[in-house]
Amino acid sequence: MKVLKFGGTSVANPENINKVKSILKSQKNHSMAVVVSAFGGVTDLLLNASKRASEQDVSYKNFVKEIEDRHIAAIRELIPVKSQSAALSKVKSDLNVLETLLEGAFLIGELTPKLSDKIVSYGELFSSFIISEFLKSEGLDAIFKDSRQLIITDNNFGKATVDFKLTNANCENFFSKNKHGIALLPGFVASSKNGDLTTLGRGGSDYTAAIIAAATNADILEIWTDVSGMYTANPKLVKQAKCVASISYQEAMELSHFGAKVLYPPTIQPVLGKAIPIAIKNTFDPENPGTLISQNNNGNGKTVRGISHVGNISLLSLEGPGMIGIPGISKRFFETLSVKNISIVLITQASSEHSICVGIADDDADLAAEAVNETFEYEIASKRIKPVMVEKDLTIVALVGDNMKSHQGLSGKMFSTLGKNNVNIRAIAQGASERNISAVIKKEDVKKALNSLHETFFEENIKQLNLFVMGVGNVGAKFLEQIRQQKKYLKEELKLNVRVIGISNSKKMVFDENGISLKDWKNALDQGVRTEMEGFFEKVRSLNFRNSIFVDNTASADVSKSYANYLKNSISVVTCNKIASSSDFANYKALKQLAKEYNAPYLFETNVGAGLPIIDTLKHLIASGDKVRKIQAVLSGSLNFVFNTFNDSITFHDVVKQAQDQGYTEPDPTIDLSGVDVMRKILILARESGHQLEIDDIENDAFLPEESLETNSNEAFFESLKKYESDFQKMYKQAKDADCKLKYVAQFEDGKAKVGLQQIPKGHDFYNLEGSDNIVLFYTDRYVEQPLIIKGAGAGADVTASGIFADVVRIGNF
Structure with missing residues (x-):
């Protein structure tokens, strides 16, 4: 014999009950005991009605009306008209008794456990009777059997303890004589030795089925619900959760006790001693094998099940x-x-x-x-x-x-x-x-x-990274495109599943907990809400995703001030924004300390050299015990482009404008041409080398006229460049006459740093530096005569985006 139990969702409405009928019809050559729960949601309606009645709130009658409507409607839809009369009469008679019980609770203003059991039992009593009549009308060899006549308990109303000696005898007696193919029984309900109605606790229909299975030595106990078995985790919270094909009784008991709601915890105990397997099946996907719970099932040696x-x-x-x-x-x-x-x-x-x-x-x-x-x-x-x-x-x-x-x-x-x-x-x-x-x-x-x-x-070591990207201009847009292009590669080769959860520009921000489509992120952002920096952070914090990374593609001082908040919430920070790491030394150190304390990496590789691995290389030198003695570098891709392009046949104004149009400069080009950007970069390298330095400690030999430096808009700045064209041409001529090239050089040595325009002679490592390339020379205890050289493209949206991408991957590999 097989024992099948169908839960509330499986019998929630006539459509689902028809699915149950199909499942029963497919069980050939088996006698069956079929235990059913109340129609989905009815037990809650009964509990609410009880509570309102005991509080002398007449609104309890609304719940009674809803209960009546649902069951009458089910009878009219499931049972042929010619057979409805008897069923309607029985249910309406029981409804009258239910109303009387609730009226009693209303009149005395009290709900005893004994009265509560009587009231809530009607959910299973109604559903089992209606379903049994439906099965008969469909030609199935079914009989209704009241579980109260089989399962005997003590008087602990609400969660009664079963007397297995009497119960087993009752079950053996009934099922040994039963000649019908299907015995339909209400779950949850039982009776005490003196005949009072009792219940087995919320979820007790599973327990009813297990008791009957054990008493009859059933071949298998099938629990039919709305999910395809027991999962490795709650699939509503963990989308990657997988169905566990097989599991031991002990493992199933532990999982059910700790919240796996597909199985009522006491269910396993009755069948455990007799080694009756339990199958967890899906009413809405009956062909799915689900989960088999059985004895000595070691799960093919797997540790965590x-x-x-x-x-x-x-x-x-x-x-x-x-x-x-x-x-x-x-x-x-x-x-x-x-x-x-x-x-x-x-x-x-x-x-x-x-x-x-x-x-x-x-x-x-x-x-x-x-x-x-x-x-x-x-x-x-x-x-x-x-x-x-x-x-x-x-x-x-x-x-x-x-x-x-x-x-x-x-x-x-x-x-x-x-x-x-x-x-x-x-x-x-x-x-x-x-x-x-x-x-x-x-x-x-x-x-x-x-x-x-x-x-x-x-998850086979596949790590999910959840990105929150602020700034989607030149660099940010390239970064998102690179993620889109490499998503498959990252998952297959690096075992990283990268999702962009939030995006923001200066006007709008948008979030999607399932990941924003990178094919259509611009449209999604257009439909977003107004950007609020604090609101963006609060959303990231409240989502509380694992492996969260805040990516700052802006040049905003305000955004840089938010890094501490992210790090304190174990949200990693990746940024091309140099302001934070070149701010007060105390703030720089605080951010580094927060990253350690909260195990949230703070990475800013693109602060120096865009996509070049300059900071990463420096970190490895220091970590390996080497000591930096001197750094010489051309660190501004924009300035290198400007002075590589500028000559006597083109104006300085036009070259700088060209650099801005091609994305080599910051949005405010004075940051580059004033030397401030280079000062920040050499400051960061000095700090990463282990030196305490402030930006005011750096000597800046500026080449721009004071008037140009003091302009307050890009328009005014470019106009000033026209005014001083002759001075720029003079600088160029002097370098050319000396057979040199102009390079804006940064240097750090003996704890001191300086930046400025220099004439570089032929044969120098900087002389043939083309386009917007950067170059860094590290002189260390190991690299004394011949420096360690890093050279390559040091500006541009593509290479900067790739550097940010590399930092994200570094975090994924931590």
């Missing part, structure tokens, strides 16, 4: 020196909670016996705290024990797997993954079986924690 969680948890902590070495403290603590009928889901205790910490439901926290404080009133008054501490709004996240005990380092891997994503762990518990490692975290971190852990343990 699933990641589960249970929310709305509070931590209750009792601590104090008066607990150390005193027998009976734990007994009194747990006994107090037991007397108040408070269930404990997690326990942790320090080996010093200085504290005991337990996890309980949020709803029980206040009652528990009051009770424990009362129990230890004397010790608290004498200051030997502190008043109980309560932390609410927490969640337990658990790794589950039978084979975890035979693999070292899983706990470390779990905690390291959470730590890297700034998920603070409030408590830890691990049983001696090592089948479950649990951590208590903030509720707001659940999605990030589950996705991070799932990525670590299940």
Whole structure:
């Protein structure tokens, strides 16, 4: 025999009930016990009606009306007209009794557990009767059997305990004599030894099916629901979650206890002793194999089989020196909670016996705290024990797997993954079986924690990076295009899944939690909301995604001031904006320290040399123990372009305008031509070499006239260049006559830095530097006579974007 249970979503409406009929018809050559839940949502309607009635709120009648309408409509749609009369009469008669029960609760203004059981039972009683009549009308060999006549319990109303001796005897007697192909039974309901109606707890229909399966030695127990089995994590929170094809009873119990809602936790116990397999199947995809739960299923040697969680948890902590070495403290603590009928889901205790910490439901926290404080009133008054501490709004996240005990380092891997994503762990518990490692975290971190852990343990080392990009002008647009082009390569070759979640320019910003389409990001941005820098940060923070990276493609001082906020929230920062790293040394050091403290990389490779690996190379030199003695460099691609292009046949004004039009200069070209940009770059290199330096310490031998430097708009600046054309031509002629070329050079040596225009003779490393190229010469303890040279394109949107891209990949490989 097979036992099949169909949940509330599977029987939510006539359309779904027809799917159930098709599944039953396909089960050939099997006698079946079919257990059904209430129509989807009806149990909640009954509970709400009960609550309103007990509060003497007449609106309970609205819920009764909705319940009546749904069941009458189902009868009219499912059962042929000629057979409807009896069914309608039975349901309406039961509805009258239900109304009487609710009216009683309304009149006395109270809802006892016994009365509550009677009221909520009608969901299953209605659905099972209607479905059995429907199956008969469809020609199936079905019979209705009331579970209350089979399952016998104690009088613990709300969650009764089953008397298995009487129940098994009843089931064996009925099913041994039953000649019908299908026995249709209501789940959840039972009766006490003296005949009172009882219930098996919310979700008890699974339990009903398991009890019947065990009592009849069924071949298999099938739980039909709205998902295709048990998943490696909650698929609503972890989109990459996968169905677990097979799993052991013990693993399934752990996962169901910790929030895997496809299975009611007590369900496994009755079938475990008899090794009856359980199949979790999808009513809406019946061909899907789902998950098979069985004995000694080691999952092909896999360690972690699933990641589960249970929310709305509070931590209750009792601590104090008066607990150390005193027998009976734990007994009194747990006994107090037991007397108040408070269930404990997690326990942790320090080996010093200085504290005991337990996890309980949020709803029980206040009652528990009051009770424990009362129990230890004397010790608290004498200051030997502190008043109980309560932390609410927490969640337990658990790794589950039978084979975890035979693999070292899983706990470390779990905690390291959470730590890297700034998920603070409030408590830890691990049983001696090592089948479950649990951590208590903030509720707001659940999605990030589950996705991070799932990525670590299940996704074949594919790491998801979530990008938030501010600035989509020349550089930003190229950067997004490069990501679009390389997305497949990154995933296949580097195991990086890069998603752009947020984009902003100076006017609009847009977010998409599933990733913005990079084929159509401009249109998406046009439809966005007004940009607010603080609003952008708050959105990134509230999304709380794992592996989040803020990418700044602007030259904005205001944006650079926001980096600390991102780093403090474990959000990495990648930027081509030089302002932060060339600001006050204290701010530079603070950002570097925050990056270490919160494990959020702060990368700015493109601050010097665009896409050239200058800073990265310097870091490797320092890390390997080398010491930088001198740096000589041409660090401005725009200035190198200007002086490589300028001659006696073209004006200085036209060359600078050309450099701006081709994207070599900053939006404000005075930043480049004043030498400020180069000062920032050599300052950053000096700092990365280990020297404490401020920008005011750098000597700047400016070549621009004072009037040009003091202009307050690009238009005025370019006009001033025309005025001083003869001076620029004179500089050019002097260099040409000396058989030299003009280069804007930065130098750092003996703790001092300077920048300025120099005449470079033939044979010098800088002489043949073409176009907008940059060059850096590192003289170190290892590179004494012949410097380490880095040379290449040092300006332009494409190469700058590629440098930003490289920094993102570096973070992905951390």
